[in-house]
Amino acid sequence: MDNNYKEVSKTLWIILFANFLVAIVKILVGNIVMSASLIADGFHSFADGSSNIAGLIGIKFASKPTDKEHPYxxxxxxxxxxxxxxGMLFFISGNIVMDAFKKLFNPTELNISSYSIIAIILTLIINIIVASLEYKKGKKLNSNILISDxxxxxxDIFVSLGVLFTLISIxxxxxxxIDPIASFIVAGFIIKAAIEIxxxxxxxLVDKKALDTRKVRKVLDEYLExxxxxxxxxxxxxxxIFLDLHMLLAPDMTIKTSHDLIHKIEExxxxxxxxxxxxxxxxxxxxxxKK
Known part of the structure; x- marks a missing residue:
């Protein structure tokens, strides 16, 4: 595993423990106060941790060197x-919606305390730190899994803000x-994240165009050859990023000259x-x- 993948893996392990800590706190407090939205938010955080595990598995395979069967x-x-x-987020959001419907027709009295509100604020701060760290690392290491996660x-930050607003309002x-309604909003945020990812x-994966053709042509136009x-x-x-193209060159250009030219263009x-x-x-x- 090269240094890039090692850094990605290390970041995922750190965030995994942070997400599980946040999830446990939310679910425990949510069960104590009987809050569907807080429990839903806890499972959302737990999904964050589960996604880190999936990311670690993916990184393990992605870091393998090229071989005869996989030259790329x-x-x-x-x-x-x-x-x-x-896919996991779509599944979890479905469960949250079903639970919210049950709460909608069979509302439960909430036992809200200052401790539950403090717990949400603390986990919210952790989420802000985690999201910021993960995004910066993802950009620095060019890691799709870190950026997606x-x-x-x-x-989850916006979801937690919604839950905090719900608890204070009640x-x-x-x-x-308001509690099951907030759960629907939680599910909406999860679905939105799932779609974006x-x-x-x-x-x-479907080999969508990776470069702006106009930018490529602009660089090539500088070469009179x-x-x-x-x-x-x-x-x-x-x-x-793999770029392939057909270039028209003088027929008497030597192999060495054309070879040096393409390396210069690549740089x-x-x-x-x-x-x-x-x-x-x-x-x-x-x-x-020639026409």
């Missing part, structure tokens, strides 16, 4: 883990019906577009009088 590597396993997280944790005398991961370019295609594995694109680019070029002879 195993990096997309990280994206598969993100899709697993997305931080989106999930970030939604303690001030508002009806208990699914879309961002599936784009890479290139007489034309077509069939520009790009895709990503999450960690690398130029890494500097001006993305440092993860790897170019595969197909050279074609250019004839001035």
């Amino acid at each position: 590597g195993y990096e997309k396993f990280e994206l598969l883990s993100s899709l697993f997280i997305s 931080s989106m999930h944790t970030k939604s 303690s001030l005398g508002l009806p208990n019906i 699914f879309i961002s991961s599936s784009r890479v 290139i007489k034309g370019v077509h069939n520009i295609r790009s895709r990503s594995t999450g960690k690398k 130029d694109m890494k500097e001006n577009i993305d440092d993860k680019i790897q170019i595969i070029a197909h050279f074609e002879p250019y004839y001035k009088d």
